[in-house]
Structure formats: structure tokens, C-alpha cells
Amino acid sequence: MLSLRVALAQINTTVGDLDGNRARILEAARRAAEQGVDLVAFPELAITGYPPEDQLLRSSFIEAARESLERLAEEAKGLPALIVGCVEFDRHLYNSAAVLHDGEIVAMYHKQHLPNYGVFDEDRYFTAGDIPLVCTIAGVEVGITICEDAWYPAGPISDEAVAGARVIVNINSSPFYARKTSDRERMLATRAADNTVALVYVNQVGGQDELVFDGNSLVFDAQGQVVARGASMAEDLVVVDLPIEAIVQRQLHDSRLRRMREAGEHMPADEVFVSEEPYAPDRPALAPSSVEATDWLAETYDALVVGTRDYVLKSGFERVFIAVSGGIDSAIVAAIAVDALGADAVTGVSLPSRYSSEGSIGDAVDLAKRLGIALISMPIEPIHDVTLGTLADEFGSEDAGTAGENVQSRIRGLLMMALSNHTPSSMVLTTGNKSEYACGYATLYGDMVGGFAVIKDVPKTLVWQLARYRNTVSEVIPVASIEKPPSAELRPNQLDSDSLPAYEVLDPIIEAYVEDDLSLETIVALGHDEATVKRVIDMVNRNEYK
Structure with missing residues (x-):
């Protein structure tokens, strides 16, 4: 039975540490190769670390990042195919995913959806790509996407599925906030099931300035069921076998992709051949493993x-x-x-x-x-x-x-x-x-x-x-x-109660006003005392300078 053995390298990078990040990538790739994987996926902007922010305005940094990527390709010769987050400058700067194989950079995907809200500021630095990418790796069609691309129902994932992808790899630097993990998992399961593809989601882990990245990498089958999970808040190397024949069989039974293809409701994808044979045809079977979701x-x-x-x-x-x-x-x-x-x-x-x-x-x-x-x-x-x-x-x-x-x-x-x-x-x-x-x-x-x-x-x-x-x-x-x-x-x-409302009263009002941007009237309508809400809003506004 045809299968694709994939490794998700959930690593902790450091912004600007090009040599250190490259060493981390190589170390994980070599450990994955020992398990006979066909493909190793690394987080978004793994070469530079995320978020590199205004370092991206320095041409010397962009050039050094490119040199580090090229050196990584050379040093990874003989290892499985790698998908590595990087930057690429081609008249414009792109948030990219490079496919490395046999000492070369064989393909490059440019992120299409650039987040510009909350902690994200990618529109400041990057130009959005517009071409989906499907690579044949170990004889299997693999689509490649980056982080925010997965949060849109219509977009690169569906385009690549229509173009024939059996597996979608989505590389990420997705920050943590409390209770986000279940929201993210529900969304990714929907993408996998709606497009009848296996979905490989690899996320960065570790802290960078005020951001924390939680890892929690995931693999879904074509029905949207979780089949593998990475550790929370720790580096991890997740290895999983994806049964390609089962995915193909499910796609044959699902008419949606066929109808979308016939209707021309998709963006044509670049198609790049990387390899035909498995990296290690005689590899031993994987030992069963499971990681439970963290409370x-x-x-x-x-x-x-x-x-x-x-x-x-x-x-x-x-x-x-x-x-x-x-x-x-x-x-x-x-x-x-x-x-x-x-x-x-x-x-x-x-x-x-x-x-x-x-x-x-x-x-x-x-x-x-x-x-x-x-x-x-x-x-x-x-x-x-x-x-x-x-x-x-x-x-x-x-x-x-x-x-x-x-x-x-x-x-x-x-x-x-x-x-x-x-x-x-x-x-x-x-x-x-x-x-x-x-x-x-x-x-x-x-x-x-x-x-x-x-x-x-x-x-x-x-x-x-x-x-x-x-x-x-x-x-x-x-x-x-x-x-x-x-x-x-x-x-x-x-x-504290001499100066502030009881914290059980105060905290929900702060969340509604500061986090959810709700108006006084809306917060009062949620059941809070109007005088208390006015008092809290006044305190927040007067002390913004702090």
C-alpha cells in the first residue's frame, strides 16, 4: 500500500539567529531521516525566526537569509525532502516555503493570505503570492501552504486539492492564547474534510519577545480526524504514515473536487516533480504513539x-x-x-x-x-x-x-x-x-x-x-x-477593593472593553451594572499612557 511518511519538526527558532536556526533544522532533519521519512516540514520563517519585523527592511539581512537557505540545501543533500519557511526576494519580498531536495532549492511557494491584525503586521513587509503549488514527493502529490492560508475556506488549500493534491502541508508560526487550541483544531479538521485531503499542520514552539508559540502540531486524515498530535509548549518531532490509497479512494467517492475542477473554480497550480520513490523503501513500521491534548x-x-x-x-x-x-x-x-x-x-x-x-x-x-x-x-x-x-x-x-x-x-x-x-x-x-x-x-x-x-x-x-x-x-x-x-x-x-471593583466583576468588563472592543451600552446589556462599567472604562482610558 502506497504511503507517505511525514515528519513535523516542531522547533524553537530565534529571530535573527540564522546559523542557530539552520543547525536546529539540520539536526531535526537528520533525526527524521533515521526514521525513513519522505518529507520533513518545518515552521513558517524557520530560517529567520518569526517575527523578524524590521530586520526585513535590511537588504543585508535578506541576503544573509538567502545564503543560509542555500547553505541548508547543500548541507541537507542526501536527506529527505524538506519544506522550510523562509523569505524570498524576487522584485518583491515574499513570506515563502522552500522545498529542498538533493542539495537544491527545487520549488518555492509564496504565502497568499498575509495577516495584518492583532499581533500580525505582515502587510508591512511582504507581498502576497497568488500561485498554488503542488509538488510530487515520493510519488505523492503534496500541496504547500503557509499559516493564514488555512484560515480561509476558499483559497490555496482548495486550489491545490482541485489540482490533485492528496496531502496539504501547512507550515505555521501561530501564537498561543488561552483556549485557542480547540478553535484551531476545529478549523483545520474542517479544511481537511471539506477538501478530502490529509492535512499536515506544523507549528513553531517557544517564546519570542511578547509572543509565545505553542506547537501543538497536528495531522488530520481526509475525514478531518486527528491522527497525530505534537507536544504542547515543547519541541517535538512527530512522524506519521499517511495511507495515500485511502485518501485517493475517498476522493473518488467525493464529487465536490471533480465538480470544482470541471467548473474551473480554482486557481491553476504550479506542479513540480521532486521525487518518485520513497526515501527508505524498506523502513520499519512506526511504533504507535499518541499525545493527548493539554488542559x-x-x-x-x-x-x-x-x-x-x-x-x-x-x-x-x-x-x-x-x-x-x-x-x-x-x-x-x-x-x-x-x-x-x-x-x-x-x-x-x-x-x-x-x-x-x-x-x-x-x-x-x-x-x-x-x-x-x-x-x-x-x-x-x-x-x-x-x-x-x-x-x-x-x-x-x-x-x-x-x-x-x-x-x-x-x-x-x-x-x-x-x-x-x-x-x-x-x-x-x-x-x-x-x-x-x-x-x-x-x-x-x-x-x-x-x-x-x-x-x-x-x-x-x-x-x-x-x-x-x-x-x-x-x-x-x-x-x-x-x-x-x-x-x-x-x-x-x-x-484592592478600596480602589477597584471586585475582580470577579472587574475582569469580565475589562475583557469586554479591551479585548472584544464592546461599547458601554453593549457591556451593560450583558448584565453589568452601568455605573461600574462607566467607572472601569474611565479608569482604562485615563491610564492608557501607562
């Missing part, structure tokens, strides 16, 4: 770990400092940092003031012991007292209010940055969550100081969920930090 909460925690690890290490740092207050936010950030970098690379800093409770100070010490991290104690009272004295003429004898409270936060920021500046290859991780940042419940040049805001996109209610999840793995976060009412402890008996 969304565990996957979200893992995404924070991956994003933190790769931001710190890819930026050239080795260790981090975290101000630990005894509260839930600094506790979850410290846990994430330890899981990302190891306990030896994390130092907690306790910075108690005259308003810090003994319970919070004790919780910070308890956290450090549970995580196995070093803890520095630096009470800020001496500096705080001198600072208030210096400001006395301006502040007067009355309560200095928010300005006086923020003095404490800014003293802490100063000390944290001094530690980081003094310690080679170190950075500060900030601990503010999305709820606080959106409403301005954070201090510029104070608790916002640092190199990376680990939970900046995590609402407070989700912080609690993540903490409870992490404690199911091992109980590293003190229960008191989870259960006590949140407080900045910048004045006596202070609670």
Missing part, C-alpha cells in the same frame, strides 16, 4: 513558563530578581520563574515597609523556602522616612494620599534596578497583572519597573486559578497568599 489551564501556565524562559535566555540574561511581597502576584511570578530558569537563577527580594503585615513578610519567606530560592531582605523604612522628610515642605502635614503611597513603590523599584544593574547578566521580572495594568492600579517607575512583565496579560481571577493549578503539581505557593484579600499594603488596612 487549557495547564497549557496557559506552561505558556507563561516558556515565554519567560525564552525572553530571558534569548535576550542574553542568566538570572532574575523578583520583588516578593507575600501576595499572590509575586508568588505566581516566582513559581513561573523557577519552573522556567531553575531555582539557582532566581533571587527573591523582600522589601517590607512600615505598612507591611507580619503575615505578608512571613508568606514571602515561606514562598522562598518552598521554591528553594535565595531571599534578600531589604526593609525600605530608612529610605522611606528620609524621602518623606525631603518632601515634607511640598506634601505638607496632611495625608499625602496616592503620591505618598507611590513613594514606597518607587523606592522598591530603585532598589530592584540597583540589584539588577550590579549583578551581571541579570534582569528584574515585574509582577503586575492585567487587571491592575488596565486600570492603572500600578506605579510608573515603581512596581512597573523591570525587563519583563510575566503576567501582564493574565487577569487577576486567572492568577488565582493558575496558582491553585500550580499547587496541584507541587505545593509551592503558600495557601495564605492565595486566600487572603489582595492588598498593595501602602497604607494601613488597605485592600
